[in-house]
Amino acid sequence: MADGRDEKGRTSTKYAAKKAASERIAAQRAAQQRAERKRNLLMAGGGVLAVVVVIGGIVFAGLSSKKSTSAGHPVVPASATVTNAITAAAPLTSATPTLSTVTGPPKALTGAALTSTSGKPEVLYVGADYCPYCGVTRWPLAIALSRFGTLSNLQTTYSAANDTAGPNTPTLDFRNATYKSDYIGFVGIEYEDGAQKVIGKLTTEQNTLFNNVGGGAFPFIDFGGKWMQSGASYATATLAGLTPEAVAGQLTDTSSKVGSSIQASADVFTASICDMTGGKPTNVCTSAGVVAATAALASLTK
Amino acid sequence: MPVWTAPVCLLLTAIGIGIATYLTIAHYDTHVSLVCAAKGAIDCQAVTTSPQSKVFGIPVAPLGLAYFVAMIPLNLPVAWRSADPRIKIGRLLYGLAGIGFVCYLVYAEAVIIKKICLWCTGVHITTLVLFVVTVFASALAIPTDVDVVDDDDDEGDDSDG
Numbered sequence: 035m036a037d038g039r040d041e042k043g044r045t046s047t048k049y050a051a052k053k054a055a056s057e058r059i060a061a062q063r064a065a066q067q068r069a070e071r072k073r074n075l076l077m078a079g080g081g082v083l084a085v086v087v088v089i090g091g092i093v094f095a096g097l098s099s100k101k102s103t104s105a106g107h108p109v110v111p112a113s114a115t116v117t118n119a120i121t122a123a124a125p126l127t128s129a130t131p132t133l134s135t136v137t138g139p140p141k142a143l144t145g146a147a148l149t150s151t152s153g154k155p156e157v158l159y160v161g162a163d164y165c166p167y168c169g170v171t172r173w174p175l176a177i178a179l180s181r182f183g184t185l186s187n188l189q190t191t192y193s194a195a196n197d198t199a200g201p202n203t204p205t206l207d208f209r210n211a212t213y214k215s216d217y218i219g220f221v222g223i224e225y226e227d228g229a230q231k232v233i234g235k236l237t238t239e240q241n242t243l244f245n246n247v248g249g250g251a252f253p254f255i256d257f258g259g260k261w262m263q264s265g266a267s268y269a270t271a272t273l274a275g276l277t278p279e280a281v282a283g284q285l286t287d288t289s290s291k292v293g294s295s296i297q298a299s300a301d302v303f304t305a306s307i308c309d310m311t312g313g314k315p316t317n318v319c320t321s322a323g324v325v326a327a328t329a330a331l332a333s334l335t336k
Numbered sequence: 337m338p339v340w341t342a343p344v345c346l347l348l349t350a351i352g353i354g355i356a357t358y359l360t361i362a363h364y365d366t367h368v369s370l371v372c373a374a375k376g377a378i379d380c381q382a383v384t385t386s387p388q389s390k391v392f393g394i395p396v397a398p399l400g401l402a403y404f405v406a407m408i409p410l411n412l413p414v415a416w417r418s419a420d421p422r423i424k425i426g427r428l429l430y431g432l433a434g435i436g437f438v439c440y441l442v443y444a445e446a447v448i449i450k451k452i453c454l455w456c457t458g459v460h461i462t463t464l465v466l467f468v469v470t471v472f473a474s475a476l477a478i479p480t481d482v483d484v485v486d487d488d489d490d491e492g493d494d495s496d497g
Contacts, residue, residue, distance in 0.1 A: 096446020
């Protein structure tokens, strides 16, 4: 019979032996599978552990070598060459600003504007001396601010030598800068020095803006709650190998890569400030470069 | 193979595609900047614009995107159910290649550039977790055709003689 019983319902010896053998084989197979599974899991665990150890070793090596941080470049009062060049560059706006060189253009904001103690809408800058993105961005900001008032007590320095994003970028420093304007206020905070030591202090309001709106990234510029600049406004490589005086020498030369990049950014920043002031002063806000930059900004909000 | 393998792998692949797409857009569109802090060792822009952001002239961001897109067919339920060893081994080798590339990128960030890109780290972690899941799921998938050596195989038939 198919179930291994004879006509009297007795289990045949042959069937019982066969069944026992197949059960033995099944048990042996199950044990072998368990052993194989265990071996596979051990191999998998070993492989994964090896990968994690390799990645961990790389990160550890990177962190260990990072201990040798740069001491930072000295911060010195800006030379007459630099301050005079900024003053001379302020009235200029390129007739055809090369807006294509402007990276990370300002983003429109809808938050409340910070106001200076005099009640004027405020431009807030938060940066750091070691930061090369801040290094390139301070130049056009200084020119843009100079179109609305007088920026004094500027200093010069370089970004950190060990920052591969733009080592030794020649730049200005706003930590002691003062600003007088009939239209706007300006607060320039260098939050960290060239050795990444905290030297600046943010108010609760500024800190909220910097972290919540700017994402805690240097540089951060809040144009009166209307526009925000986060990150470099043009490529850090533009100023590679130059001194502050060499940059100053090209500020008024809009045919140069340095001059055109800085002027284009300055025009965009100026357009952002004009949005704060309601288009005042007219001679600044209606100049060709600023009008073009205003149109470019407007296209970003569409 | 655990039943959760394919859904989990596809979810991780989707996460990888999402982040890699964002990095790719930010790479090609200068008007799109990465939402990323630039304080201390954290600096996405420094990493994504570094010389190491390209391999043999090809930007790393679209390479990562292509990697995850190619992961889709390998992680479909039908692929995980397949007994074809080429798929199983191919998936493991592909995952291993991804991990090798991640090791290079982590080395580039930690040792050469000395800056960390948080979005890139997201891709690295996704690749690592995907690899770990793939390895363990593959280890748990016991082949059904285990070759059992049975010394007593003939005894059952002959014992009753």
